[in-house]
Amino acid sequence: MKLAGFERWLKETMGLDASTIGPTIVDRALRERMAAVGSADLAGYWQALRASPLEQQELIEAVVVPETxxxxxxxxxxxLAQRFGPGGAGERAPERLRLLSLPCSTGEEPYTMAMAMLDAGLSGERLAIDAFDISERALAKARRAIYGNNSFRGxxxxxxxxxxxxxxxxxxxxAAARERVGFRQGNVLDIxxxxxxxxxxxxxxxxxxxxxxxxxxxxxxAVLDRLLRPDGLMFVGPAExxxxxxxxxxxxxxxxxxAFRKPGATDAATAGAAVAPARAVKPATAKPATAKPATAAPAPGKRASPPAATGPAATAPRPRTAPPTATAPAADASPLQTAQRAADDGRFDEAIAICxxxxxxxxxxxxxxHLLGLVYGAIGQATRAEDSFRKALYLDPAHEETLMHLALLLDAKGDAAGARVLRSRAQRHRKHESRSGDRA
Structure with missing residues (x-):
């Protein structure tokens, strides 16, 4: 049994294209699990893997490395808050707002969705968030809802x-935010x-x-399109x-x-939102009352969605030219804000030219x-994305977002050691900022 056989198994089981993360990550996960079960070679571990659903989950856990x-x-x-919060631009909020987070990793994303909507003034009774992931370990941490400093950045x-x-x-x-989210294991690729x-x-x-x-x-x-209401919004990563x-x-x-919507959607709220940029979530004036932790619902036996990951991808396909539907930038918008809007609208050439x-x-x-790095990553120009990120880090070696995006770019091309160095730099910077804040 060779490494390629395990890569095919991961593809069939969880949808992972191993070429996007590099062979070193899969190899590391295999070596870790071989040592855990006492297999001397890949052939022996393959037999152990095929015979044990528990070991199959353990290998998936070893491959999934969440960063959130x-x-x-x-x-x-x-x-999200602007579109669906009370008083939002062009709002036509549903009686009960239903949101989906997939993959949800250790819970930071769906809990942020809950906090954003509660801070926008939506009552908890009107909010329901479903969160899925492939990692039962990640889901266990999400249900526990206790987080260290690494989850609080900026x-x-x-x-x-x-x-x-x-x-x-x-x-x-x-509890106010925690009780709005239901965590489950599930696989978006399951029929x-x-x-x-x-x-x-x-x-x-x-x-x-x-x-x-x-x-x-x-x-x-196609699955997500089936689940999304005709006037709903789909949020993806910058490289997607x-x-x-x-x-x-x-x-x-x-x-x-x-954020994207279905073609032909005539939702007034979405059309109205195109005129003005998204506003920051308005802070609440009082801290929610403290309550005892909610009892987590048991996870069904389905497998979960593929790995939580971030950052630009070397394999992202170049998009077809988008129609010129964007509205003109505001008169007081800075060039960088105009470039950001062009990038969000898919007008990547325009964003690059402005930067x-x-x-x-x-x-x-x-x-x-930094924005150039994101755009180049979105159109599949990994070398230019890496060059832009490195130039940004030359000017600001502690720029955390650039450190993390470049780390993921290096992971994608198989440079796991370089990625670890960058993540370590970002972590040291966060610890330094945390200590500085404590002294202040």
Whole structure:
């Protein structure tokens, strides 16, 4: 038995295209599990794997390496609140808002969805979030809802004061947000995954599709399309925007939210949202009351969605040219804001041109270089994406988003050692910022 056989098994079982993460990650996972079960060679481990459903889950767990934190890509959650929150632009909110997070990893994304909607003024009784993942370990942590400093990144942590309480080992999420999310194991590639149609007002499926080959990408998007209401929003990762356009979806024109809608949708709220950029989620004025942790519902026996992942992908297909439907930028918009909006609308050539013009006129700067890296990653130009990210890090070695995106780019081409170095740098910076904040 060779490595390729295990890669085929992972493809058939969880949809993972091993070429997108590099052979070193699969090899590392195999060696780890071989040592755990006492197999001396791949052939022996293959027999152990095929004979044990428990070991199959253990190998999946070893391959899945989640990288997530609260309010990652804030614009997506601001757009969600703007579209569905009380008083939102062009709002036609449903009686009960149903959201889907897939894959949900250790819970940071669906809990952020809950916090964003509660802070926007939506009552908890009107909110229901379903969250799926392939990793039972990740789901167990999500249900526990206690998080360390690695889950809280960036300088704006006001939401932590509103929604969390300090406990031994980290921060415990309050019941107000926790009770809005139901966690389950499930596999989007299973033929019986979530039977029915058009039940979700918004679907978050971010940075999953980049790990699939094109047929599996199309199959997955078809399932999610079936689950999304006609006027709903689909949120994907920045490297997946070209794929969504190529599969017929239309940009929702919410800057840097990477949100899409079904073609031909005539939803007034979505059309109205195209005029104004997504607003930041308005902070609540009082911290929710503390309550005892909710008892987690048992997970059904289905397998889960493929691995949580992030960042630009070297294999992302170049999109077809999108129709010029975007509205004109606001008169007071900065060039970088205009570039961000162009990127969100799928007008990648325009975004690149604006960033390059900014660099020519004003000299090297972190933000346009970072945005260039994201755009180049979205259109599959991995070498240019890496070059842009490295230039940004030369100017600001502690720029956390650039460190993480470049790490994922290196992972995708098989440079696991280089990726670990960058993640270590990001972690050291977070610890330094945390200590600085404590002293302040």
């Amino acid at each position: 934190w609260f309010f990652r890509d804030r614009e997506a959650f601001a757009a 300088s704006d942590l006001q939401y932590r004061e509103r929604h969390f309480s300090p406990v031994p080992g980290g921060w415990q999420l309050g 019986g995954f979530l039977p029915g149609a058009a039940v979700y007002d918004a679907v978050f499926c971010r940075n999953l599709l980049i790990y699939f080959d094109p047929p599996t990408q199309a199959r997955t998007v 925007t070209g794929l969504m356009l190529s599969l017929g979806f239309v940009s929702a024109q919410l800057p840097m939210a990477f 390059q013009a900014q660099l020519r006129e004003r000299g090297p700067s972190v933000e346009p270089l």
